[in-house]
Amino acid sequence: MRLEHYLYISIILFSLGVFAVLTRRNAISILMGVELILNSCNLNFVAFSSFITRDITGQMIALFGIVLAAAEAAVFLSIILSIYNEFSSINPDQTDTLKG
Amino acid sequence: MSVASLIFTILLCPLVASTLFGFSALLGKRLPRQDLISTAAILVALVCSLLLFGQILGNPALKQPGGIVDSMVIDWIAISDLEFKMGFLFDSVTGVMLIVVTLVSSLVHIFSMGYMHGDPYYPRFFAFLSLFSFSMLFLIVSDNLLGIYIGWELVGVCSYLLIGFWFEKESAADACKKAFLTTRVGDVGMFVGMMMLFAKFKTLVLYGEEGIFEAVSHLGSEDILWLSVAGCLIFCGAIGKSAQFPLHTWLPDAMEGPTPVSALIHAATMVAAGVYLTARMFPILTPGSSLFIAYIGGITAIFAATIAIVRWDIKRVLAYSTVSQLGYMMLAIGSGSYVAGLFHLTTHAFFKALLFLGSGSVIHALHVHHDDHSEHSIERDGIPPEQDMRNMGGLRRKLPITFWTMLIATLSISGVPFIFSGFWSKDAVLGSALGKAMSGGSIHYYLLFAIALIAAMITAFYMFRLIFLTFFGEPKNQEMYEHAHESPMSMAIPLIILAILSFPIVNKWSFEDLIMQPDQPHIHASTQQASALYAEAGASDHDTHIAGDHQGDIHHTAHNIAMVCSIIVATLGILLSWLLYARQPMTEDPVEKALGPFHTILWNKYYVDEFYNGVIVKRITLGLSNIFGWIDFRIVDGIVNVVAFINREIIAGIVGLFDMIVIDGIVVTVVGKGIRAIGVQIRRIQTGTVQNYLAVVLSGIIILVLLFLSLPRWIP
Numbered sequence: 001m002r003l004e005h006y007l008y009i010s011i012i013l014f015s016l017g018v019f020a021v022l023t024r025r026n027a028i029s030i031l032m033g034v035e036l037i038l039n040s041c042n043l044n045f046v047a048f049s050s051f052i053t054r055d056i057t058g059q060m061i062a063l064f065g066i067v068l069a070a071a072e073a074a075v076f077l078s079i080i081l082s083i084y085n086e087f088s089s090i091n092p093d094q095t096d097t098l099k100g
Numbered sequence: 101m102s103v104a105s106l107i108f109t110i111l112l113c114p115l116v117a118s119t120l121f122g123f124s125a126l127l128g129k130r131l132p133r134q135d136l137i138s139t140a141a142i143l144v145a146l147v148c149s150l151l152l153f154g155q156i157l158g159n160p161a162l163k164q165p166g167g168i169v170d171s172m173v174i175d176w177i178a179i180s181d182l183e184f185k186m187g188f189l190f191d192s193v194t195g196v197m198l199i200v201v202t203l204v205s206s207l208v209h210i211f212s213m214g215y216m217h218g219d220p221y222y223p224r225f226f227a228f229l230s231l232f233s234f235s236m237l238f239l240i241v242s243d244n245l246l247g248i249y250i251g252w253e254l255v256g257v258c259s260y261l262l263i264g265f266w267f268e269k270e271s272a273a274d275a276c277k278k279a280f281l282t283t284r285v286g287d288v289g290m291f292v293g294m295m296m297l298f299a300k301f302k303t304l305v306l307y308g309e310e311g312i313f314e315a316v317s318h319l320g321s322e323d324i325l326w327l328s329v330a331g332c333l334i335f336c337g338a339i340g341k342s343a344q345f346p347l348h349t350w351l352p353d354a355m356e357g358p359t360p361v362s363a364l365i366h367a368a369t370m371v372a373a374g375v376y377l378t379a380r381m382f383p384i385l386t387p388g389s390s391l392f393i394a395y396i397g398g399i400t401a402i403f404a405a406t407i408a409i410v411r412w413d414i415k416r417v418l419a420y421s422t423v424s425q426l427g428y429m430m431l432a433i434g435s436g437s438y439v440a441g442l443f444h445l446t447t448h449a450f451f452k453a454l455l456f457l458g459s460g461s462v463i464h465a466l467h468v469h470h471d472d473h474s475e476h477s478i479e480r481d482g483i484p485p486e487q488d489m490r491n492m493g494g495l496r497r498k499l500p501i502t503f504w505t506m507l508i509a510t511l512s513i514s515g516v517p518f519i520f521s522g523f524w525s526k527d528a529v530l531g532s533a534l535g536k537a538m539s540g541g542s543i544h545y546y547l548l549f550a551i552a553l554i555a556a557m558i559t560a561f562y563m564f565r566l567i568f569l570t571f572f573g574e575p576k577n578q579e580m581y582e583h584a585h586e587s588p589m590s591m592a593i594p595l596i597i598l599a600i601l602s603f604p605i606v607n608k609w610s611f612e613d614l615i616m617q618p619d620q621p622h623i624h625a626s627t628q629q630a631s632a633l634y635a636e637a638g639a640s641d642h643d644t645h646i647a648g649d650h651q652g653d654i655h656h657t658a659h660n661i662a663m664v665c666s667i668i669v670a671t672l673g674i675l676l677s678w679l680l681y682a683r684q685p686m687t688e689d690p691v692e693k694a695l696g697p698f699h700t701i702l703w704n705k706y707y708v709d710e711f712y713n714g715v716i717v718k719r720i721t722l723g724l725s726n727i728f729g730w731i732d733f734r735i736v737d738g739i740v741n742v743v744a745f746i747n748r749e750i751i752a753g754i755v756g757l758f759d760m761i762v763i764d765g766i767v768v769t770v771v772g773k774g775i776r777a778i779g780v781q782i783r784r785i786q787t788g789t790v791q792n793y794l795a796v797v798l799s800g801i802i803i804l805v806l807l808f809l810s811l812p813r814w815i816p
Contacts (some may be wrong), residue, residue, distance in 0.1 A: 018798065021791070021794060022791055022794060022795055022798070023791075030791075092789060092790050092791055093789055093791075095788075095789075095790070096787060096788030096789050097788060098786070098788040099786060099787055099788030099789075
């Protein structure tokens, strides 16, 4: 396996994540898309550290990324709960109070 | 230390001492012992002045008029091609003046610690003294007329503050206003004179390559009249400040201030600033302006001396005596003797400060507190009882130090020969007037010499009258006499130091060696003998030498004649005084009997004040005020009213219409509605949906990435 293969996987994951974030009508699904994007980045870090720099810096950053994703999920879910309390829905199309 | 840093120290010390008081007052806290701070500051300045004087003795270049123009020159104001520079001028005249001012000021500070003790405004008094010292020193070291003018006005303000120091007293409040306004009359003339010089030479710096004096020496004879007028106008400032006739009336009234102030400001230093200015402007004097100065000086000398004969207030006698002596100094400068004028200034500063401090000591001794007032100490003729010589007598037994020191000063001012400094300086003045007359000057100088001689006799007379009335005879007011006591040491020591300085320590020969007279390029220009002198000078060196010797001989003879005459008149004056005042008992004023109606004129000071009040203030000033008031009310206000009417009725209507139609109708509608329409369109992109925003952000990123990839390689 070469570096390119990892990067292809990463691109696919990233694109799927972006697609989910932009198109899903459910906030939980958007969160899942965000997780995909984060993980594609982690994959990149690990791949580059293994093939190019040949030390553990990238892997360390990937670990930080995973922890960050967990924290982010917690914040995101609590925001979703608040949104549900306010709008009785978690469809992002219906939370358009800021519409000009 | 260099000259500039010493001068800086001299200026800064008193300034800091006075500003400290100002800041502490702003903060609402009094510094402890403002008196010690101020006294220490002026003593440091005194030490620095002595160091500077040492430099003069070691450096002959500094004895030249103009001395060195130190490198401490800064551009102060520069407006296009107008430049005002500020710098220090340091020569032997500056050095002598610095010592006179700092020395007298130091002694007055020390004296005031005793004299002003217990005054409710005690700290403020010292802060004012410091501010005054700074202003006076600034005036002395400035190398340009603008700096001198700034210092000049500052000392005027300090004089105002200190005369009105006891401002609860109505007479003091009136006196300080009078002093300020009267001197201002002269200052207007001085300012016009400065502007004349500035208009012609584009500078106010005195010495140096680009200075006024260099430029003046290149003026042709057609400018002599112009130069005379400028010189006389600048001298007007000195008339005001040095209390010369006809603006002398403020100085006697200034005696309402505390006595140490009278000694420092109104005897030794500030009033001498006028003499200093005239001496500084010496090189621009022409025959016309010299004669004007000499006449003003001569008239003032005799005018004030005669008034002094009939005064009963001890301080007023000294005040008129000061006016008279300042007239002598002006006479010397007008007679072309720079050195004699400054010499008399120096000796006078010491003995007159001593006389004032001595009178302060007497007043301090006799001062009866107001709660134990009795019928013996009522005011007569508006004179406070402790200043009235009719209440004194026999005080030499009670106040020995005051008596002996004041006697020395009196002998000095009266011109008692040889062992007192006043004799030498007065002789120098008299000799200069006679020398000028004898060496081919105008015939007027004979008259001026005679006037000065009579004034010298009157001076000896009234000064001994003061001594006899105060210290000799029997006490005229037993209660005050019992109460009298010698002053504390802080007051006695300055008296003793000044008494030592009244002996010829500063003598004529050292002074002539120290100070060199500057050239007066136009002094002969318009007189008949000018061509003769120039021809003589051009003939040959040998002839010139003989001519110079001849001039020297004449001056020598003149001084000898003047010396003999002055000894005779001084003796006459003292004898007359002894005959009239020293014999017992004195029932009524012998002078009053002898002079008859003339006494009334003298008692009313030649009615100058009445003239000013009755004619100038009431008639001219009030008349002009009425006329200007009428113009103001009818014409100026009328124009204003018409313009206002036009504005209100016509222009306001047009503007209102314009406002309604153009602004409201077009501008507001078009601009407002247009922007609203644009807003309606633009608000659509603000959907409020997070995913739309994200999509826009993402497309932005993609566009940026594509741009970067397609850009040429010069982007790093």
